[in-house]
Amino acid sequence: MTPTPRGADNRVPLDAAAPVRNPRTGEFDHVLAAPTHDELAASCARLRTAQPAWLARGPAGRASVLERFADRLEAHRDSIVDALTVDTGRVVESRLEVEITVAGLRRWAAQAPALLEPGPSRRSQVPWIAIRPAHRPHPLVGVISPWNFPLLLALIDAIPALAAGCAVLVKPSEVTPRFVAATRAVLSLEPELASVLEIVEGAAGTGQAVIAQVDAVAFTGSVPTGRVVAHAAAERLIPAFLELGGKDAAVVCADADLDHATSAILWGGTANAGQSCLSIERVYVQRGVFDAFTALLADKARRVGLAHPDPSAGGLGPIIDPAQADIIDAHLADAYARGATALTGGAFETHDGGTYLRATVLTDVDHRMRVMTEETFGPVLPVMPFDTVEDAVALADDSPYGLSAAVFAADVDAAAALGGRLAAGAISVNDAALTAVLHEGEKNAFKQSGVGGSRMGPASIDRFLRRQSLLVHEPTTVDPWWHSL
Structure with a gap:
């Protein structure tokens, strides 16, 4: 965790309580409620504390929780669509967002257990040393998402990260924050998932603080902001997965x-x-x-x-x-x-x-x-x-x-x-x-449209895993030559 800048007050919200405009009426009918530095730090600490137990559930156990969350979202679809409609001014796409998000949860619940199998041990060039593949998830992943599809893009990276065993902190766009409360309400019905997934309101200041406290960041947005995110992640030497603009x-x-x-x-x-x-x-x-x-x-x-x-x-x-x-x-x-x-x-x-x-x-x-x-x-x-x-x-x-x-x-x-x-x-x-509408084909963003592994398809879960090799010296009568050096 990085310290607050000198002279800053940890009890002051990271972003001003700015009014949020309703795109259908032009009225400002919501006030952005960003956390303070202390509140965000406490959230990150809670997520980190809960993550080992979430990982210990194993891929199948996590999949069952994600499947239940899909059922909850589907059952409470109307409340989330209503909130998304106020955020974005459109209904048809809001319904589609919920449908695609639910489908994504179910797809990952079905596929993740097999994808997370580490694979078989194999022989190395040294006859008595075997290589056993393993992996460990990044403990805490930060997701910073845009305003055009508020729910879908808040969770499109969070879901595979959760399936991999990470805890996730999501900071959606300050332009469309109203869906956050409706989504939190549904999330609260699954306490085990809520212990490792948190969604916070906020603007640039909150986003910067998120990057300062997580182990990896997934960002969707513009190229200029993507450069800022990449720089901040590079300063901390954490991976940044960027899905940026298109033409x-x-x-x-x-x-x-x-x-x-x-x-x-x-x-x-x-x-x-x-x-x-x-x-x-x-x-x-x-x-x-x-x-x-x-x-x-x-x-x-x-x-x-x-x-x-x-x-x-x-x-x-x-x-x-x-x-x-x-x-x-x-x-x-x-x-x-x-x-x-x-x-x-x-x-x-x-x-x-x-x-x-x-x-x-x-x-x-x-x-x-x-x-x-x-x-x-x-x-x-x-x-x-x-x-x-x-x-x-x-x-x-x-x-x-x-x-x-x-x-x-x-x-x-x-x-x-x-x-x-x-x-x-x-x-x-x-x-x-x-x-x-089809998220199963693996792809990379070319040029300035992004960096990092594929966001789509089975390989996208690999972004949230760190690969390990267990190099096992098996019983042998041969003394390794390097022991005598």
């Missing part, structure tokens, strides 16, 4: 099924109002079908409504964070100034205090524009033509990001081959943003 490209070949491709790309670019790191944020279409594609995409985009006045009616929810609305607005202004044309949407609307942007299809775009090179994080689909496959690869890879991408072509093998040439971790073939 996902979709490549549409001339032989693709345009009806299917436009539907998939529209969903991939506008689900959750485009507020996802794996949203489709730029589209490259082979020139011969460019006009047909953009006309069809624009026609479908015009029919996407707003989740207003009924937030459960589907359609696009509000922009959750006002700071993100400013970024989206700046990207659109820059694009228009450089000659872009909005076929649909293209301007913010205010309804009952909430900020909305209809599905926006842009043409006449190029890589001079911020909307083609920087993360927009809104329901904006800029579409640009290309001539050859080599051109498409060059355009898709002309980005500092490499989280995921999509390729559409009639020949699945050709599409997969093209996808394999792209510098991105997860490639959806003849679909888009598949990692939003």
Whole structure:
């Protein structure tokens, strides 16, 4: 544990009691309640004290607790969805968050016991020495999560860490803290899990204090903040697993099924109002079908409504964070100034205090524009033509990001081959943003989209384990030569 900076008061909250804005009404109806340094230190001490007993339960015992927690979340789904709806202003995605989180708990409960088997002993090059593999979890893992999927991204790393035997402290975004109380209420029904999983409100100061007191940190958020987290972790020589920004490209070949491709790309670019790191944020279409594609995409985009006045009616929810609305607005202004044309949407609307942007299809775009090179994080689909496959690869890879991408072509093998040439971790073939709903495929983030082991698939549990080798000198009549040195 690191000390509080000289002159600081350990009894003062780590972050100010700031008001939190409701994205649907524009009203400030919640006050952030960050812990003090002493309270956070006490939480970490409690988690560390409980972790050995949690580890001693063994993989199957921990799995049974995670399975029960999944049942609890499912039974209390409505209260959590209600809280998420207030946090984010949308209902459909909030329901999906709970469903995916429950599925993740059950998947890890089913898979973790086998994955945590250390494996068989093996012979070494020295005949009488055997190597017995083992592993030990990091005792306390810190998770710092963002505002776009508050529950899902608070627990997506916490669940495998818990399955591995770690205790976990979660600090979600200060933009969406209301779900914390509802989740804590459900967690309290499983005291054994609550002893090793704690969720605290807070902003940057709390996040910094978390990093200062844990043994490993998993962070999801922007590249600039990721650099700050990485630096703080490096100062303490603890591992940092970073899932950062994205500028996902979709490549549409001339032989693709345009009806299917436009539907998939529209969903991939506008689900959750485009507020996802794996949203489709730029589209490259082979020139011969460019006009047909953009006309069809624009026609479908015009029919996407707003989740207003009924937030459960589907359609696009509000922009959750006002700071993100400013970024989206700046990207659109820059694009228009450089000659872009909005076929649909293209301007913010205010309804009952909430900020909305209809599905926006842009043409006449190029890589001079911020909307083609920087993360927009809104329901904006800029579409640009290309001539050859080599051109498409060059355009898709002309980005500092490499989280995921999509390729559409009639020949699945050709599409997969093209996808394999792209510098991105997860490639959806003849679909888009598949990692939003399928978490079983192992992948790494390329370029500035992150560092660390795969967050997806069975290998993701390895991030929270430290490997050991027990080098066993077995009975022998031979004296090792090194004993005589």
